[in-house]
Amino acid sequence: MTRKQKRLTLIGFAGLVLAVAVGLVLFALNDRITFFTSPTDLAQGKVKPGTRLRLGGLVEDGSIKRGDGTVVRFRVTDGVNAVPVTYTGILPDLFREGQGTVAEGMIGADGEFKADTVLAKHDENYMPKEVADALKQSGHWQEEAAKATPKK
Amino acid sequence: MIVEVGHFALVLALALALVQSVVPIWGAVRGDARAMALAGPISGGQFLFVAISFAALTWAHVVSDFSVVNVFENSHSTKPMIYKISGVWGNHEGSMLLWVAILALFGALVAWFGRNLPRTLRANVLGVQAWVAVAFYLFVLLTSNPFARFAEPPMEGRDLNPLLQDFGLAVHPPLLYLGYVGFSIAFSFAAAALIEGRIDAAWARWVRPWTLAAWVFLTLGIAMGSYWAYYELGWGGWWFWDPVENASLLPWLAGTALLHSAIVMEKRDGLKIWTILLAILAFSLSLLGTFLVRSGVLTSVHAFATDPARGVFILGILMLFVGGSLTLFAARAATLTKGGLFAPISREGSLVFNNLFLTAATATVFIGTLYPLALEAVTGGKISVGAPFFDMTFGPLMVPLLIALPVGPFLAWKRGDIAAVAQRLAVVLVLSIAATLVTWAIRGHAVLPALGVGLATWLMLGSLAEIAFRIKLFSQPAGALRRAVGLPRSAWGTMLGHFGVGVMLLGIVAESAWKIEQVLVMKPGDHVRIERFDVAFERSVPNSGPNWDEVIARFRVSDGTSNPPVIMEPSKRSYRTRSMPTTETAIETWGLFSQLYLAIGEAQGDGVAMRIYWKPLVLLIWIGTLIMSIGGVVSLTDRRLRVGAPTPRKAAAMALPAAAE
Numbered sequence: 001m002t003r004k005q006k007r008l009t010l011i012g013f014a015g016l017v018l019a020v021a022v023g024l025v026l027f028a029l030n031d032r033i034t035f036f037t038s039p040t041d042l043a044q045g046k047v048k049p050g051t052r053l054r055l056g057g058l059v060e061d062g063s064i065k066r067g068d069g070t071v072v073r074f075r076v077t078d079g080v081n082a083v084p085v086t087y088t089g090i091l092p093d094l095f096r097e098g099q100g101t102v103a104e105g106m107i108g109a110d111g112e113f114k115a116d117t118v119l120a121k122h123d124e125n126y127m128p129k130e131v132a133d134a135l136k137q138s139g140h141w142q143e144e145a146a147k148a149t150p151k152k
Numbered sequence: 153m154i155v156e157v158g159h160f161a162l163v164l165a166l167a168l169a170l171v172q173s174v175v176p177i178w179g180a181v182r183g184d185a186r187a188m189a190l191a192g193p194i195s196g197g198q199f200l201f202v203a204i205s206f207a208a209l210t211w212a213h214v215v216s217d218f219s220v221v222n223v224f225e226n227s228h229s230t231k232p233m234i235y236k237i238s239g240v241w242g243n244h245e246g247s248m249l250l251w252v253a254i255l256a257l258f259g260a261l262v263a264w265f266g267r268n269l270p271r272t273l274r275a276n277v278l279g280v281q282a283w284v285a286v287a288f289y290l291f292v293l294l295t296s297n298p299f300a301r302f303a304e305p306p307m308e309g310r311d312l313n314p315l316l317q318d319f320g321l322a323v324h325p326p327l328l329y330l331g332y333v334g335f336s337i338a339f340s341f342a343a344a345a346l347i348e349g350r351i352d353a354a355w356a357r358w359v360r361p362w363t364l365a366a367w368v369f370l371t372l373g374i375a376m377g378s379y380w381a382y383y384e385l386g387w388g389g390w391w392f393w394d395p396v397e398n399a400s401l402l403p404w405l406a407g408t409a410l411l412h413s414a415i416v417m418e419k420r421d422g423l424k425i426w427t428i429l430l431a432i433l434a435f436s437l438s439l440l441g442t443f444l445v446r447s448g449v450l451t452s453v454h455a456f457a458t459d460p461a462r463g464v465f466i467l468g469i470l471m472l473f474v475g476g477s478l479t480l481f482a483a484r485a486a487t488l489t490k491g492g493l494f495a496p497i498s499r500e501g502s503l504v505f506n507n508l509f510l511t512a513a514t515a516t517v518f519i520g521t522l523y524p525l526a527l528e529a530v531t532g533g534k535i536s537v538g539a540p541f542f543d544m545t546f547g548p549l550m551v552p553l554l555i556a557l558p559v560g561p562f563l564a565w566k567r568g569d570i571a572a573v574a575q576r577l578a579v580v581l582v583l584s585i586a587a588t589l590v591t592w593a594i595r596g597h598a599v600l601p602a603l604g605v606g607l608a609t610w611l612m613l614g615s616l617a618e619i620a621f622r623i624k625l626f627s628q629p630a631g632a633l634r635r636a637v638g639l640p641r642s643a644w645g646t647m648l649g650h651f652g653v654g655v656m657l658l659g660i661v662a663e664s665a666w667k668i669e670q671v672l673v674m675k676p677g678d679h680v681r682i683e684r685f686d687v688a689f690e691r692s693v694p695n696s697g698p699n700w701d702e703v704i705a706r707f708r709v710s711d712g713t714s715n716p717p718v719i720m721e722p723s724k725r726s727y728r729t730r731s732m733p734t735t736e737t738a739i740e741t742w743g744l745f746s747q748l749y750l751a752i753g754e755a756q757g758d759g760v761a762m763r764i765y766w767k768p769l770v771l772l773i774w775i776g777t778l779i780m781s782i783g784g785v786v787s788l789t790d791r792r793l794r795v796g797a798p799t800p801r802k803a804a805a806m807a808l809p810a811a812a813e
Binding site: 003010018020021024025028032033069089093094 | 519754763
């Protein structure tokens, strides 16, 4: 091989790898991502049943009902609309009524959201950003009551 | 008083760093030996002052001085001592202080070990190192001061996030930072080379050990974080493709590529410009990781506090250094002489192959991590990019890399003979295919896991085969032991590193394909069968610790043989100060590598919701990364790489092929 051929082989191969990587990324971005929605988006029928989504909001007070075994039902609200959710499994440690949560799954034709993953916050002050934004939008955001922090 | 000394020492360190960022480089330009020599003592002094500062904060945490805001927010008088100490870096301010302390440590080490570096190179490297230091001292002092005090001190602190009160998380941040910050050395060397417009094989010989050390720490840090997530979060997963995890994986991938391209530069004087670019890239991605995790852009257990000023400041640092170094690169890269060419099938070719796939994989992780942030900033749309995306992009790019991995070390420099390599690896290939078929036959005719086991076998046996051929284990077994002893340490390091990849892959394949999960509600007296185990719930027992109360669920587990049953006690803990519950899992290892994993959820009536996992060979995932790290350490002890001590004979031998180009 001449110098030029060697260089061309290298550049050609690099281009090929790059093209494959770009193709994979474009395909995956089309197909393998989940959109974040609020209960209001769902109520307005913006989402087709059977699409994978993340639903964020507050767990409605008094809405947690346990079924057989580890089945649990609750409602996720953004203050305007609420969506019933069913989930089978163990809820995260910090999942509580009145607190923020993100449920991942699909909305059924009956309007019930079937979650396969439920996330809560990592510590008691943390609120998922998407949830905070959704609450701000619906006007239900309350700045945390001034914490009992001594003056500096 | 001690706290104020710590604060003042940090200001002094900033002052020294300011001097160090100007004087040595000015000396290098002017050829002033005294100005250049100043860099050494100053970087030593800088480290001394930062160490004093760090010690002062640690002291405040140890004695629970709640008049310090940082201690009040992250500590409690009843917290165990080990977490009082680890609490120093279990929060934003303290962890940034650790960041600069490690940066100063690395600077001092370069000054110390680099005494026989070319004078101008040493001055420039330490100068650039000081630029980074100045930026981060300013960040700590202006936006994240850990030494702030209250006018009216409170009596008791708020305690540390219970999830962080764990041994794994006590050592995870220091290891990770040693890795992140270690890449600053490669960066400083790259910038110095660009400033001087000169770079040679000696440069690569200098950079490689620092990169290797940083890579070892980063590997261990990531593995530690992953194991922590596995046993502490109670979800049984070990990698979630969470943006904060990706933030540490990005510099690791770029660093791994750098490690390999630097070999070509050192041995063959080739890929110079590319290696410089990778050095800049690895540290830029470390800075990006710091930005993502520390700015509050991402919300996670790592985002202790979200303060927009901090985010903007780190973004400024990020843009300054990435933009500045890339501009310098664009301006000066063309002045670097190009190395010799090589045939596509050659050792160089295989290392280029490695670099292409590693950087392409880095790019996909980069896009998957940042695309949601960019999309939200531009259109306001919110999406989540998780495991399905990375399985689709990162996964396929890793496959060709792993298939080619055992072949690379067999190829000769300049021009390799693929037929000869195929002949040598034929037995390994046959064994790997056999492993695939056997797995397929005995494990329910699943194709993908069988191929995964075959690939893991190929990696493990392939790396062993390279050593076997080098010491002529089978052709002349008589002198094999003597030859094994005489083999350079770096050859053993390569073997261990690559072998570890195979071990890790085997663990990943077994865990993903054959794990068994059961979620159920159990009452005292209930039994459940999972795999070959009988798990019996005996009773719940209350218990309490220094700063928490818990309910332990007692299980008796027998493995279906005559072995005595094992007691497993997962618990639900509640930390008093933050009234925050955590899940403490119970994990029992069977047959060396497989684990039975119990985690309990909330109580339901007189029963308890729980998760039981059977995780076959799961420990291999972390044992594999450990073997990779050991490979790195063994390679570091190679005489050739021992910092500053290349023997004249070897240095001459290395200069010869370069001269022949």
